[in-house]
Amino acid sequence: MSFPDRVTIREVGPREGFQFEKAVIPTDIKVELIEALAQTGVTDIEVASFVRPDVVPQMADAEALADRLQMHEGVTYTGTYLNLRGMQRASQTGKLRVKHGLTISASEAFSIRNQRANHEQAYVELSKRADVFSEWGVSAVTLGVAAAFGCNFEGDIQLSSVLGWIRRLEELALSKGLGVEEIRLLDTMGWANPRQVAESVDAIRDRWPELAISLHLHDTRGLGLANAYAALSLGVDDFDTAVGGLGGCPFAGHQGAAGNIATEDFVLLCQEMGIETGVDLDAMIECALMAETIVGHPLPGKVKSGGNLGSYRQRSDL
Amino acid sequence: MSFPDRVTIREVGPREGFQFEKAVIPTDIKVELIEALAQTGVTDIEVASFVRPDVVPQMADAEALADRLQMHEGVTYTGTYLNLRGMQRASQTGKLRVKHGLTISASEAFSIRNQRANHEQAYVELSKRADVFSEWGVSAVTLGVAAAFGCNFEGDIQLSSVLGWIRRLEELALSKGLGVEEIRLLDTMGWANPRQVAESVDAIRDRWPELAISLHLHDTRGLGLANAYAALSLGVDDFDTAVGGLGGCPFAGHQGAAGNIATEDFVLLCQEMGIETGVDLDAMIECALMAETIVGHPLPGKVKSGGNLGSYRQRSDL
Numbered sequence: 283m284s285f286p287d288r289v290t291i292r293e294v295g296p297r298e299g300f301q302f303e304k305a306v307i308p309t310d311i312k313v314e315l316i317e318a319l320a321q322t323g324v325t326d327i328e329v330a331s332f333v334r335p336d337v338v339p340q341m342a343d344a345e346a347l348a349d350r351l352q353m354h355e356g357v358t359y360t361g362t363y364l365n366l367r368g369m370q371r372a373s374q375t376g377k378l379r380v381k382h383g384l385t386i387s388a389s390e391a392f393s394i395r396n397q398r399a400n401h402e403q404a405y406v407e408l409s410k411r412a413d414v415f416s417e418w419g420v421s422a423v424t425l426g427v428a429a430a431f432g433c434n435f436e437g438d439i440q441l442s443s444v445l446g447w448i449r450r451l452e453e454l455a456l457s458k459g460l461g462v463e464e465i466r467l468l469d470t471m472g473w474a475n476p477r478q479v480a481e482s483v484d485a486i487r488d489r490w491p492e493l494a495i496s497l498h499l500h501d502t503r504g505l506g507l508a509n510a511y512a513a514l515s516l517g518v519d520d521f522d523t524a525v526g527g528l529g530g531c532p533f534a535g536h537q538g539a540a541g542n543i544a545t546e547d548f549v550l551l552c553q554e555m556g557i558e559t560g561v562d563l564d565a566m567i568e569c570a571l572m573a574e575t576i577v578g579h580p581l582p583g584k585v586k587s588g589g590n591l592g593s594y595r596q597r598s599d600l
Numbered sequence: 601m602s603f604p605d606r607v608t609i610r611e612v613g614p615r616e617g618f619q620f621e622k623a624v625i626p627t628d629i630k631v632e633l634i635e636a637l638a639q640t641g642v643t644d645i646e647v648a649s650f651v652r653p654d655v656v657p658q659m660a661d662a663e664a665l666a667d668r669l670q671m672h673e674g675v676t677y678t679g680t681y682l683n684l685r686g687m688q689r690a691s692q693t694g695k696l697r698v699k700h701g702l703t704i705s706a707s708e709a710f711s712i713r714n715q716r717a718n719h720e721q722a723y724v725e726l727s728k729r730a731d732v733f734s735e736w737g738v739s740a741v742t743l744g745v746a747a748a749f750g751c752n753f754e755g756d757i758q759l760s761s762v763l764g765w766i767r768r769l770e771e772l773a774l775s776k777g778l779g780v781e782e783i784r785l786l787d788t789m790g791w792a793n794p795r796q797v798a799e800s801v802d803a804i805r806d807r808w809p810e811l812a813i814s815l816h817l818h819d820t821r822g823l824g825l826a827n828a829y830a831a832l833s834l835g836v837d838d839f840d841t842a843v844g845g846l847g848g849c850p851f852a853g854h855q856g857a858a859g860n861i862a863t864e865d866f867v868l869l870c871q872e873m874g875i876e877t878g879v880d881l882d883a884m885i886e887c888a889l890m891a892e893t894i895v896g897h898p899l900p901g902k903v904k905s906g907g908n909l910g911s912y913r914q915r916s917d918l
Contacts, residue, residue, distance in 0.1 A: 285795070437913050472906060475872035476829045477603070503909070504865035504902035505872070507822055508829040511794045547822035554793035554823070580898070584822035588790060591821070595755050
């Protein structure tokens with residue numbers, strides 16, 4: 283066990299959550315939630331995905347949203363994207379952090395559905411993207427593998443395949459003069475179990491001991507926080523989470539229960555184990571209740587009904 | 601890490617779940633669910649609590665229910681109770697396993713609410729109960745501590761207090777000529793976190809290396825399966841779970857999200873990590889959907905919507 287003292291939480295609810303809702307959430311309402319999230323102490327909020335508006339109409343307001351965001355000291359707003367065109371759109375807003383990532387799906391079937399690109403096409407796109415990073419003078423990038431623990435279309439994904447992709451992406455980055463600072467694993471379809479997470483983290487640490495690891499976990503089958511705990515116990519300190527347990531990829535073939543691990547539940551997990559998150563849990567619970575009102579259906583996060591134990595401890599009647 | 605090869609699951613949904621529902625579930629319907637559960641491979645089903653019908657009307661049919669149960673090879677039906685009178689009622693059915701347990705609540709405030717007994721009164725009752733076990737010729741008992749990880753009425757519960765209660769209960773058992781075979785910790789109000797679970801298991805192992813440990817976990821704050829994983833990774837192999845995530849104690853002051861860890865989610869956790877449960881996950885998911893229909897509101901288990909990965913792997917189109 284080597285728990286970190288502190289973790290970084292990337293709040294992805296406004297992007298991943300609202301992309302997955304059937305209804306298009308009005309820009310005003312998105313801004314309101316993001317504004318509330320910015321007051322919780324969370325330092326990075328992923329606000330929009332710059333993808334084709336005809337394919338993902340929920341994200342058609344990405345530029346308009348960026349334009350309306352109030353900036354706050356210590357809070358970064360991030361824009362994500364799937365291809366060069368989207369990356370340029372995110373960059374042109376001038377207000378968003380554009381991720382410097384080279385991410386590929388370990389599952390080709392999912393890549394075709396999500397990015398309309400087979401492995402070869404996806405690799406060619408990443409190669410062009412790496413050229414742009416070089417032009418921009420980016421010093422180091424994140425290497426990401428989506429569907430890294432299993433796939434609704436391909437079944438099991440072998441760890442050796444994940445490691446193989448990381449090696450190929452590393453070679454690509456180095457060949458373009460880019461350093462590597464982080465490896466990122468995405469459990470896009472909620473296939474991971476905690477033993478597998480621990481084995482994957484161990485294997486990456488073994489090969490790339492100097493690199494940070496970040497995780498993007500879904501709670502599709504109830505194992506999300508167990509997976510997070512397994513990673514925390516090995517010192518992983520960088521996680522994507524979504525307020526209320528919002529989230530899901532529209533092209534991932536989810537039957538239901540698509541959401542990311544709920545931010546407030548993850549904050550409670552850390553808080554109870556003495557790991558600093560910088561997030562005010564009561565404020566985050568308020569955001570989760572707000573998110574639930576916005577989407578108009580129950581969200582899976584538990585602490586918003588179960589209650590913050592930290593607040594319980596401070597009750598005068600205890 | 602020292603995962604067990606196999607775990608024992610005690611299905612407590614029909615007892616703990618139906619006691620917590622506002623509506624009284626008709627005996628017929630309970631029998632139908634229990635019958636379906638008996639077909640899943642689960643070997644122990646807790647079917648009723650023998651408590652005062654005026655206080656818990658949901659359990660008023662305990663004898664009638666026991667009378668109607670069909671017995672199946674390899675399946676044990678268990679009755680639970682809070683006091684001698686209840687224990688005798690459960691025993692008189694002649695069909696139920698009556699737990700041989702000496703259980704006390706680490707929180708006196710909860711003991712008063714749940715059993716109408718302060719610590720002294722509860723201890724006196726356990727002493728009389730131990731006498732009955734002696735008369736019955738019981739060879740070994742389980743020592744249990746409820747509210748072992750925290751309490752909605754008293755706040756934090758110290759591990760030293762839990763260990764102190766186990767020692768006192770052990771002395772009581774030995775003084776009555778009873779052996780001890782198991783220590784049982786109950787997270788009655790969902791206060792546990794996985795680090796605390798691991799520390800508690802370690803401390804008990806240290807002091808009582810020869811005794812089995814069993815856990816009763818609630819998922820009130822989303823940490824239920826992370827807690828189960830922490831215990832599994834230390835070799836704990838005996839868990840209470842409730843189909844669909846039913847459950848909750850009517851006197852525990854739950855704000856919501858009261859349920860036990862969901863049987864089907866726990867089975868998935870084990871299955872994915874290569875730990876044998878003996879339970880057919882698809883059959884258990886059917887039971888969870890049935891339980892959801894019976895109670896008439898969504899139940900928190902995830903796998904019933906997220907899907908059994910084992911079945912995914914067998915799909916011909918993968």
